[in-house]
Amino acid sequence: MLNELHRLGFERLRFTSFERDRLHIYAAGDEADASATDERFIPAPRTFSVPLSEREPTNGLHLKDHWERLLVSDLRPNHLAGLFVLDYPDIARHGFGPDLPYREWFRAVAAHLPHHLLPITHPANSFAKPYEDLKWESNSATKAPPLVPAAPTPTDNEEVPVLTRRQNGRNAVFTVRALLMLDELHRFGFEQLRFESYGGHGFIHIFAARDEVSTECLDARFTPAVRRFSTLQDYEDLPVGGHARAQAWAQLLHGTVKPNHLAGLFLLDYADVARSGFGADEPYRHWFRGLRPFLHSGLLPITHAHFSHAQPLRELSWESLGAVPSFSGPPPNPYLTDPTA
Structure with missing residues (x-):
């Protein structure tokens, strides 16, 4: 461990x-x-x-x-x-x-x-x-182990994914890094964490599957409404102190912190989201694994046509200036009453 x-x-x-x-x-x-x-x-x-x-x-x-x-x-x-x-x-x-x-x-x-x-x-x-x-x-x-260092030592040269500039919009790398972090969170057992992204907006939400209660009404989709991670800094549903935290995370996602280290910080700063998302979800994890090659190329997958649309797309769209792959939308959420909705 x-x-x-x-x-x-x-x-x-x-x-x-x-x-x-x-x-x-x-x-x-x-x-x-x-x-x-x-x-x-x-x-x-x-x-x-x-x-x-x-x-x-x-x-x-x-x-x-x-x-x-x-x-x-x-x-x-x-x-x-x-x-x-x-x-x-x-x-x-x-x-x-x-x-x-x-x-x-x-x-x-x-x-x-x-x-x-x-x-x-x-x-x-x-x-x-x-x-x-x-x-x-x-x-x-x-x-025997080395002595405790007086100050942090430089990080090693472990490879960090290099994202190409095929994206449309300056927030694309920012958002794709959040998805690479989600991939690491799945690896550490939080497979029930999901994401959704919106065409033309360049931001995503990360949430626990069990916290999504409806796909009919956007304003009543989650319980509680604030239990989401959002790359939108001025997201109005953020709790008290959430805006400062969102700004700090904007700096992290625009920086060079490795996705696996971002995952560790996520567990500290969004413990309630993470705890709700701990558990197996093999269909979703398998689907998300298929996105990896496109994420490392800097392609941003879009799950919803617009922020005002609660229903997800049946087939992903992509924010890119070049050719885009054909890829199905995410598997149904097993916690919804009607998983085919």
Whole structure:
């Protein structure tokens, strides 16, 4: 799960493990004193521990019991990572940012995890000083993790999709990057998040399928009405504080933040939308996967002819100056009373 959290951009999340005891996940900046276990983290409860204890920032025993079940379930590590951000936002937010030395080290460690080898960083819970070399349940060992950096290190050179300029309108790249983010959110288990876009407007909404209650009336399609992500900054249904957040996201989408890191930030800033959209929707995910080649070429798919039209198009249209592909509209929403509407 920690490896997947790093992919979401939370590279400053680290782990500490003890022989025959427990494992902690924490943000590098929260480790204030490595000389004493009792005063090691500020604040002390801001750690995620396995086995779980009452010291984590939980919402009572309910969340603790919930995660004890999750960790022994068959959920994939990437899906666990998505839920971790929703349930432990304080830890995640403090752990967001680049830390290339630790990420590269952890990748090497993670290669051994499928073999059920448990890496041990400390001899016992009462010892704050770590091993010089990482220990394992077997006789193997690897180099100990790097020290916490004083400042974020530059990000690695992982390839970022380059969007061509076939689009019509300056907001096309902005909007397509939001769709690339949605593709990453699907990968982390939020397959019930959907999008809709409108011809001639150059913006999209991202919403949870279960929050769409009708395709008959545009003004009453969602419940609650504000539970959507919109690339339209002056969208009138935004909640209190939503306009400032929308402006911040406009800067993010116009920038160079990777789509997978945008997905991590989305989980923090739009947790209610994300939580409602967690779950499987294989037909929609399969359909959306088919859009990938066109998205990477900078083509913006249009699902609705106009903002005033509640009914989606049976076949996508595209905002482009060149030739466009033929592609069916999205699969029906299974949460609607009449999925053929």
